[in-house]
Amino acid sequence: MSISESESAVMQVLWGSSPLSAEDIVAALGDTRQWQEATVKTLLNRLLNKGAVAAEKQGRRYLYRPLLARDDYVHGESRNLIDRLFGGRVAPLVAHFSAHRKLSKKDIAELKRLIAELPDER
Amino acid sequence: MSISESESAVMQVLWGSSPLSAEDIVAALGDTRQWQEATVKTLLNRLLNKGAVAAEKQGRRYLYRPLLARDDYVHGESRNLIDRLFGGRVAPLVAHFSAHRKLSKKDIAELKRLIAELPDER
DNA sequence: ACATGACGATTACGCCTGTAAACGATAAAT
DNA sequence: ATTTATCGTTTACAGGCGTAATCGTCATGT
Numbered sequence: 001m002s003i004s005e006s007e008s009a010v011m012q013v014l015w016g017s018s019p020l021s022a023e024d025i026v027a028a029l030g031d032t033r034q035w036q037e038a039t040v041k042t043l044l045n046r047l048l049n050k051g052a053v054a055a056e057k058q059g060r061r062y063l064y065r066p067l068l069a070r071d072d073y074v075h076g077e078s079r080n081l082i083d084r085l086f087g088g089r090v091a092p093l094v095a096h097f098s099a100h101r102k103l104s105k106k107d108i109a110e111l112k113r114l115i116a117e118l119p120d121e122r
Numbered sequence: 123m124s125i126s127e128s129e130s131a132v133m134q135v136l137w138g139s140s141p142l143s144a145e146d147i148v149a150a151l152g153d154t155r156q157w158q159e160a161t162v163k164t165l166l167n168r169l170l171n172k173g174a175v176a177a178e179k180q181g182r183r184y185l186y187r188p189l190l191a192r193d194d195y196v197h198g199e200s201r202n203l204i205d206r207l208f209g210g211r212v213a214p215l216v217a218h219f220s221a222h223r224k225l226s227k228k229d230i231a232e233l234k235r236l237i238a239e240l241p242d243e244r
Numbered sequence: 245a246c247a248t249g250a251c252g253a254t255t256a257c258g259c260c261t262g263t264a265a266a267c268g269a270t271a272a273a274t
Numbered sequence: 275a276t277t278t279a280t281c282g283t284t285t286a287c288a289g290g291c292g293t294a295a296t297c298g299t300c301a302t303g304t
Contacts, residue, residue: 004291008206022251038294041252046291060301061251074207075222078215081203084130085196090219091232093200097212098236100197108240110213114220115237118230126261144281160264163282168261182271183281 001050008073009033010043014053015070019063123172130195131155132165136175137192141185 003011013028014020020028026040044064047053055062086092094111097103103111125133135150136142142150148162166186169175177184208214216233219225225233 006292035292036294037251038296039292042292042294045253055252071218071222074218075224077203077207078218081199085199089229089232090216090225091229091236094212094216094233095236096193096196096200098240100193102197103212103240107211107213108237110211111216111233111237111240114213114217115230115233118220118225118233128262157262158264159281160266161262164262164264167283177282 002076003047003050003052003068003073006033007043007047007050007052010040010047011052011066011068011070011073014064014066019056019058019065021058021061021063023061025064124198125169125172125174125190125195128155129165129169129172129174132162132169133174133188133190133192133195136186136188141178141180141187143180143183143185145183147186 009029009032010025013025016028022037022041022044025044026035026037029035029040044053044055047064048055052066052068053064054067055064057063082088082090082093086096094103097107131151131154132147135147138150144159144163144166147166148157148159151157151162166175166177169186170177174188174190175186176189177186179185204210204212204215208218216225219229
């Protein structure tokens, strides 16, 4: 059961800090998405059903906390894209961005550093 | 108007070779997707409406050809992912895969080669 | 005790997607 | 000339998604 785009916006907030009440989440989303509180509640419920978040009752309200790890989500999404479009390997994606001159100076510097740390074999 | 996952499977075929008839496409998809001919026809029509493919009549049937360039599609999808999950830069994605030991030997070799070719500035 | 307000849960609803079947026109076979 | 097969076009239909409003319940203020 994969989580949708809108649901992932809610997850982003929870990954940033948790546990949070629904109200907190609406507030945190304020800048990004102009959502009614009801909308966020719906998304939270869907995430609960999907097992992506847990809710613990704190008096009157619930506090929500992610169950799905951000890293796992990120990895799943990335792998999906890379498998579909780049034959399952990372290098072709980098090559693509390189070919289109879409690597920033910062990217290039960071990549050089990253690569330098990698072992030659395996 | 973005094209869906299933639609992109059809595009993949057309990017591989074109123009093709609906029948050709069904055949080409044979291994990947067990779709009825009707299903592929639906997808082709949706792609036509979205302006992602063109159809030219050849006697009895139509031959389809991509209008959307593969590179543009790939770029859009990639940018979307990278913006959403990696702050808009490629390096963090590579870092993520590196941290999870998900770079193959081949990847590493290719990355080293790629990086070596890049200028230090800009 | 009673009205009011705050929450979560339930219901809504149109659009997109995946997956096809049915329909209609036209070419091919007999 | 008819029947039949072959195409594309139209219609279908359930489930997910985006976006909320409404309902029911329980706490809180008066």
